[in-house]
Amino acid sequence: MSYHDMSTRKTEEILSMLREIDGSPRMTQRELSARLGISLGKVNFLLRALIEKGLVKVSNFKQSQHKAAYLYHLTPHGIEEKTKITYHFLKRKIEEYEQLEEEIRRLTQEVHETGSELEVEDKFREL
Numbered sequence: 001m002s003y004h005d006m007s008t009r010k011t012e013e014i015l016s017m018l019r020e021i022d023g024s025p026r027m028t029q030r031e032l033s034a035r036l037g038i039s040l041g042k043v044n045f046l047l048r049a050l051i052e053k054g055l056v057k058v059s060n061f062k063q064s065q066h067k068a069a070y071l072y073h074l075t076p077h078g079i080e081e082k083t084k085i086t087y088h089f090l091k092r093k094i095e096e097y098e099q100l101e102e103e104i105r106r107l108t109q110e111v112h113e114t115g116s117e118l119e120v121e122d123k124f125r126e127l
Contacts, residue, residue, distance in 0.1 A: 008092075013038060015089055017046055018074060018082040021056060025073045047072070055081050 016036050020027060029047065033040040050056040055078030059071050074082060 011085060012089065013042075014046060014050070015082065015085045017043070017050070018055070018078060018085070021072045022074050022079075022082065025071050026061075026069065027072070028069065050078070054078070 013036065017032065020032055020035055024031075027035070029043045030040060032047075033043045036043065038046075047056065047058075051058055054075055056072055057075050057078075059073075061069060061071050
């Protein structure tokens with residue numbers, strides 16, 4: 001199954017995780033969980049899947065005298081996949097934006113045709 005076949009939510013979570021790992025390789029799973037707004041268990045599950053697919057590599061490093069920690073970093077394949085996912089995410093968001101623009105144009109036209117422009121302008125100012 002490719003990332004394009006997955007649910008939008010899961011794809012966005014994976015993209016967010018790849019971006020966070022790329023930007024902060026020493027981040028703990030708990031920190032990833034907090035930053036991404038997903039459970040620690042889900043972070044662990046997604047990380048394991050990304051490691052298994054060869055997108056993320058993990059290695060140990062000493063964080064302090066008594067505590068071992070992990071360093072997560074993207075593999076070359078992970079960087080490539082992150083780029084592909086980002087491209088498709090951006091493409092989808094542009095399409096959504098264009099649809100919203102068209103809907104706004106249509107709604108604005110409806111308002112002008114009904115003659116209730118003042119009410120709508122007041123509502124826009126409140127936003």
